Amino acid sequence: MKTRAVLIALTLLAAIPNAFATSTADAEAFLKKSVNDVVSIAKSSPDSTALADSLRPLLQKIISFDAMTRRAVGPGWRQFTSEQQKEAIRLFSTLIIRTYSGKFTPGELPEITYKAATSPTLERVEVSTMTLYKGSKYNVIYRLEEIDGWRITDVVIEGVSMVANYRTQFDAEFKQGGADAVLGALKKSVSAP
Amino acid sequence: MKKSLSILVAFALCGLDAASASSPSDNDIVIITKDGVEPARGGKLPKNSNGTLFLRSAVEPAAKPTPKPTPKPTPKPKPTPALSVSKPTPEPIKPVQKTAAESKNPTIRIQKKAAPAPAGYDLDEYSQVASIPDPAEPLNRGTFWLNHQLYNYLLRPVSKAYEFILPSPARKAIHNVFDNVEYPVRVVNHALQLEFKRADLETRKFVVNSVAGVGGILRVSDRIPELANIPPADTGQTFAKWGIGHGAYVVLPVLGPRSVRDTAGMAGDYALNPVSWLAYGGVTGATALAVSGPSAARNMNSRINLYDAATQNAIDPYIAVRSGYIQYRDKAASK
Numbered sequence: 001m002k003t004r005a006v007l008i009a010l011t012l013l014a015a016i017p018n019a020f021a022t023s024t025a026d027a028e029a030f031l032k033k034s035v036n037d038v039v040s041i042a043k044s045s046p047d048s049t050a051l052a053d054s055l056r057p058l059l060q061k062i063i064s065f066d067a068m069t070r071r072a073v074g075p076g077w078r079q080f081t082s083e084q085q086k087e088a089i090r091l092f093s094t095l096i097i098r099t100y101s102g103k104f105t106p107g108e109l110p111e112i113t114y115k116a117a118t119s120p121t122l123e124r125v126e127v128s129t130m131t132l133y134k135g136s137k138y139n140v141i142y143r144l145e146e147i148d149g150w151r152i153t154d155v156v157i158e159g160v161s162m163v164a165n166y167r168t169q170f171d172a173e174f175k176q177g178g179a180d181a182v183l184g185a186l187k188k189s190v191s192a193p
Numbered sequence: 194m195k196k197s198l199s200i201l202v203a204f205a206l207c208g209l210d211a212a213s214a215s216s217p218s219d220n221d222i223v224i225i226t227k228d229g230v231e232p233a234r235g236g237k238l239p240k241n242s243n244g245t246l247f248l249r250s251a252v253e254p255a256a257k258p259t260p261k262p263t264p265k266p267t268p269k270p271k272p273t274p275a276l277s278v279s280k281p282t283p284e285p286i287k288p289v290q291k292t293a294a295e296s297k298n299p300t301i302r303i304q305k306k307a308a309p310a311p312a313g314y315d316l317d318e319y320s321q322v323a324s325i326p327d328p329a330e331p332l333n334r335g336t337f338w339l340n341h342q343l344y345n346y347l348l349r350p351v352s353k354a355y356e357f358i359l360p361s362p363a364r365k366a367i368h369n370v371f372d373n374v375e376y377p378v379r380v381v382n383h384a385l386q387l388e389f390k391r392a393d394l395e396t397r398k399f400v401v402n403s404v405a406g407v408g409g410i411l412r413v414s415d416r417i418p419e420l421a422n423i424p425p426a427d428t429g430q431t432f433a434k435w436g437i438g439h440g441a442y443v444v445l446p447v448l449g450p451r452s453v454r455d456t457a458g459m460a461g462d463y464a465l466n467p468v469s470w471l472a473y474g475g476v477t478g479a480t481a482l483a484v485s486g487p488s489a490a491r492n493m494n495s496r497i498n499l500y501d502a503a504t505q506n507a508i509d510p511y512i513a514v515r516s517g518y519i520q521y522r523d524k525a526a527s528k
Contacts (some may be wrong), residue, residue, distance in 0.1 A: 054375020067315070070315070070316060070318055071315060071316065071318050072319070073316075074319065074320060075316045075317060075318065075320075077316050080315070095506050098506055099505065099506040102505055102506065103502075116320055130422070135361070138420075158521055158524065159321070159520050159521050159523065159525070159527075160516075160517045160520045160524075161519050161520060162324065164319045164322035164516065164520060165317040165513055165517055165520070166508065167320075167322065167514050167517045168322070168324075168513075168515070168516040169368050169507065169508040169509045169512045169513055170508065172512055173508060173509070174508060176399070179243055185508045185509070186508065189506060189507065189508050
């Protein structure tokens with residue numbers, strides 16, 4: 001009986017790394033496919049505005065704008081009404097898509113080398129890449145989470161997290177005027193050329 | 194005598210409760226036999242008995258009141274540093290009540306995934322990222338505004354002209370040459386950080402690029418895997434590794450964002466950069482300018498690109514640059 005219990009425990013222990021390895025591999029495969037899709041769209045886009053329009057449907061499927069907006073706003077999110085939350089997600093996703101598309105210059109395509117992925121928890125994976133773009137190398141880390149399938153929840157370029165960067169900006173706005181100030185600032189940024 | 198001694202021992206064992214009790218009655222004195230605890234009749238041992246007399250309270254456990262479960266405070270989500278691993282807040286573990294069937298036949302249940310966390314559980318994930326004291330914010334914002342005008346109306350046109358005049362390969366060659374010449378900054382700081390392997394690799398990279406790369410014009414080292422990705426090093430980073438904190442945030446005219454620590458580090462980098470030695474090396478002003486001009490142009494070029502990347506689509510460009518700078522420097526210090 002004791003031996004049986006030990007065997008079960010050992011089997012369970014052996015299964016844990018496998019579970020992590022499977023989720024890491026799944027997330028990595030999802031990211032590679034997503035990045036390839038983005039690059040193939042970027043190849044055919046004449047400028048960054050057209051690229052943003054072409055990328056929007058794809059990015060809506062591969063990025064969790066909901067999680068990004070929520071974390072970028074922080075605890076103040078609870079004070080947003082349901083309508084304000086929807087509006088914030090809509091505006092922030094526009095801003096993120098524009099920021100992401102703005103990184104590409106037509107005709108210049110990145111060369112991406114994928115490094116070993118890590119899995120801090122069962123539902124989270126971080127894939128580190130070395131991206132060669134316009135002759136310069138950048139360390140880009142993609143953070144992914146399993147939310148209705150794998151979704152990108154943050155992009156960290158040379159140590160600078162996109163969500164953390166917006167979080168510091170939203171914090172200041174929220175302290176000044178709550179949800180209305182955050183939405184006002186978002187609208188202003190989205191409407192800026 | 195023996196009986197008195199036994200009672201004394203029993204008192205001692207019972208501690209204060211027994212000691213504070215009044216004199217024990219016959220029922221309170223017991224003998225332990227193979228059949229259990231029995232009262233000692235008349236408070237005496239039976240004849241031919243080798244047993245010992247005990248106080249009842251010493252051998253029978255007192256009925257303890259059932260401890261009431263104290264309500265535990267709801268665990269508050271702890272703020273998680275964002276650049277480290279971000280973890281979902283663990284939910285309080287609830288005691289599982291087993292059914293009678295489960296108690297008889299315990300089964301192992303493997304839960305593949307935790308129940309989905311409620312929306313909003315992760316709101317504090319990025320609360321501790323990129324914080325730096327900014328006591329001179331009004332002054333810094335003023336300098337930031339001046340730099341913005343300077344970049345947009347003077348340096349950006351110059352930078353564009355530099356890009357227009359020099360084709361990309363030429364700009365790349367100039368970048369490579371100056372990057373190679375700045376070898377002392379990196380090797381000295383690697384050594385000061387006790388990263389001797391990196392210092393050694395940096396030296397090999399310098400030799401390879403200077404000799405095979407024709408004075409550093411070609412970056413041949415990129416084709417050698419171990420020399421391709423040596424982490425950069427500068428004096429501010431060395432200070433960070435020595436445990437010196439950022440200090441306050443400052444925005445320097447033209448140069449842009451710095452922390453007090455990195456501003457001090459700039460002095461070290463300047464002293465270690467051979468391009469800055471020219472001004473003190475007996476060369477004419479024109480020669481010094483001719484050499485340092487392209488270096489300044491390529492620095493300006495990359496500074497404007499960085500500035501654009503940080504401020505485009507920002508909610509508050511000043512905070513976006515401050516946060517980006519601190520995150521970037523913290524990452525560099527952790528390499």
